[in-house]
Structures are given as C-alpha cells and as structure tokens.
Amino acid sequence: MTARFAIATREELWVHGRLAERRLSHGEARDDEQGIVATDARDDALVSTCDRRMDELRDAVRPDLRLRLVAEARLDGVTSTITASLGRHSLVTDAVHLDEDVALLRRAALESEAEVRPLPILWRNGSAAVLLHEAAGHPAEHGLPPLALPAWLQLENPLTLRRASFRDVPLRRMTNLVVRAADAPFALPEARLEVLLVDGGGYEPLTDVVTLRVAAADLVEGDTTRRVAPFTLTRARGDFRFLGAAGEPLRYPGVICSREGQELVVGSHAPLLVTA
C-alpha cells in the first residue's frame, strides 16, 4: 500500500494595500519501494478549498501593513494564516485575531527608553510558549531527554511526521504546543522584564543552548514601565528557573517553525509565566 500526501496552497503578498505577489502551488507525494515520488499533480478539490479560503482572507488586507496570506489545504485539513509585518516586526495570526495581534505589533514598535539588564522575566501574551517551544519542543523532536519542569507546570507537545510541501521529506515535528499551570505559585518580582513579543528563536542540540530574540519587552520597576531595546537571550535550556505561573493558556500569535528548510506553523499557548 502506498501512502498518498496531497496539498494545494494559495499565497498572496499584499504591501500597503496592493497585491505584489500571488502564488498557486499543488502537488502530491507517494511512497514507493525506493522512497518518495513527488509531482505537482493537481487535486481540484484541494485547490477549490484554497480559493474559497483566500477569498475570505483578503478581508484582512490593511493599507498600512505588509501581509502574507496563505490558504493551505491538505487531505487531512485546511489552514489559513496571515503573516503581518510592521516595521522590523512581524507575527503570524489569523483573520479572527488579526486586529488584536496588529495592536500588539504597534505596541512593539515603541522606541526604547531603558537598557535591558538581567532580571526575572514575566512572559506575557503566551510568549512563554516560544520559550518552551525551543527549550522542550525541539529537544523532543531530536529525541533528547525532556526538560525538567516543576510539578505545577505541564506541557502538551504532540509530535507527528510533517512536511512543508510535497517536495519535502517528512520529519518528526511539533504540531500544537500547550503549556498549562495548575496550583502554581505566582508572585511578580518588583523589578522585572516583561516580554511581549518574540521574533524568533533556536535550539542547538549539540550544546543544549536556547536562543530567543525578544522583539518587544518592558522593564518594570515598581510603578514605572519603560520599553527596552530588542535583545537576545542565550542560555542552556536547563538553566531556566520556573518561578511561577498564572491563568489559562493564552494563544501566542503563531510560531512559524523552520527546521531543515521546512517552515511549518506550530500552535503555541502558554499562561503568564515567571522565569529567572
């Protein structure tokens, strides 16, 4: 029996309200006795599904943003994503959350007023999911030992074989990472950094080091809040100390995860989390 993978993708790039690029891609891959045979065969049903989704996505076009709209239909489901960019920052969202996420982008664009310095970090807006994506999710993909977490912090991180397109070899990848807190301690340090938006990150399996590029964060000291310049956090994954958490998991504006050149959307949810 040969497994069949089929996909169709519509993609449009809108720059300040004008269509700049439009792509259609489709194809299928089948396993055979030698490996994988892939062609750009068209599945009309999948293409029609993409067309309908793209018609809906175009409502997201805004005159002051750069927006990449992607409607993707596979045999096992359909996804619609919007990558919104403003200045140096971008995030991945959907039509339902576009306006609230763009508001976050606009807040991220504020000028910095203070120097970043080593302090406990409050991960806001579900951004702790990015930390756990790098510190626990990728090591799991590599088959490495799990990250030691306190009993009050749970991680759901189902892995499955995924591929970005019919041209790619499937890899064991994350799908939807959810961090939950139960009976967790929670005390806000008087002085802290509050992370609002993370541009990207990485995990190096050879050194066990996590790198996170923080795009927007505030320095909070008592009643004073000042924006700090974007900074990079580089640390061995075992060196993060989890001090407390509060609330239900918040949806972090999606993570586009790139590994082996294959970019995939990974759902990301986490409560407020305090680390040191």
Added chain:
Amino acid sequence: MIYRKRGAVARWEHGTLIRVTESGVAIEEGDLFTCHPEGGEEALAVPPPPKPDIEAERVIVSRGIAHHQSGDRAWSEETRRFHAALVHGRLRALVDDEADVGPVAEALRRAGAEREAPSRLRLAPGVTAALVPSLAGIAPPNVRLLQTAGGVDGYGNEIVEAEGEWPNWYRPSYRVRPVRMPHNLRLECDVTEIDERRPRAIALLAPVEGLTLRVLVEEGARVYPCTVRVTHIDAVSNERRWYPYGAGSFGAEMML
C-alpha cells in the same frame, strides 16, 4: 515577462530518496509577480545519485535537470549538490564539497579546545567561497570582487564579467521573484602566492555572519575551533573551485 521551467530532482535527504518532477510558469506584469504549476508536457526524469555512505548529522545529495524559457530564450542546466553536517562533540562542520568530507571528518575527530584565532591564517577554498558573497560592497582595497562571465541568469541573459554593478538576475525557482545579485563571484588579489606554513581554516563550524567566521583550524598536529574576524586579506590563489553559495561563488586558498 513570462518564464517557464520544467525540472526534475532526485535527492537523498536523511536517508530517504525523494524524486520530484514539476513545471511551472512565472509572470511579471508591472509590479505584480504571479506563478503557478503548469502541467501538460512530458515529465523529466533524472537518475538518482548514489546513496551517501557518510556518518553525519545531515547529508543531502541531489542531482537535477531543468529546462528554462524566458521570452524567446530557452536554456537547460544540470545540477549536482552536496551538503553534509559532520558532528563531533559540540562541534559541527559544514561541508559542501564531497571531496572535503574525509579530511574534515578526520580533523574534526582530533579537535581540541577553543583557541584564539591565529594572527596569520589560510582559508581553505570551501571557507573562502562561503565568505565571498559577504564581501560585496565592502571588499578590502587590495582585492577585487568580480562576477565571472559564463552561463545565463534568471531572465536568460548572458552572465557577463562585472565588478561593482551587478547586471544579472538570480532566479533559484519559478516560484521566486528574480533578484539582481552577483553571480559566480570570485576574488582577485595582486598577491597570489600562499604561504603553506600558515595555520589553515579547513571548514566552517557555523554559517558566515558578515565578516565573522567560526572555523576549524589545523595548525601542525593541532586542530581547534576559533572565531575569525576578516579585516585584511594578504593573498588569494588563482586556483578556484565553484561552490553553490548565493548565485554561485568561487573558493580559492586565501591568506589573512
């Protein structure tokens, strides 16, 4: 402007052989770029490369064939690509020429602790080739960065000898809008003699970041990782090897 491409690639990746055939069209109308698959013609096929027998974190070996048409110009090309990430302890060496795998793997096994970069150093061609694209616009005054004539660009125009201004367009896929950039870059220096007594950086340990290189250095019996900041180039050999970095670059022994 209408561009068409038919192609086939056979690629070993993570021990799996994948054979891909596809064809597509790209259209540029004013500022708008559109592309879509375009079936109809007989699919191409390419014989797969031999299965790589290399112990590595990552090995990708591919062979490809492509027929292109842009306006009334048509051309074909065949490609062979190799990439391996060799690992020893906390070090990862990046190799893009199969001939380099043996020497780099052997040196990597002997690698000791991190050291300061030597003040005078040779770079192997594979290291130089990765560095060359970063030198565009900032090459030191005693060297010249040149586009090498030969082949055709993404619009089917001849790639011409050029320096400073880059008249050709790079189109790695029909799905990508062409970008103007230098092709088949080479570095020339009045001094071409290489002092083979100098320590030699034989492989990259990380992708090039601007003018900073993380490299594996062989110095007599010693092998060690270090970080090099390229500030001055003493000499560049005339013997060159082509590498698939950017729109192509030529590596040559270089002295810093």
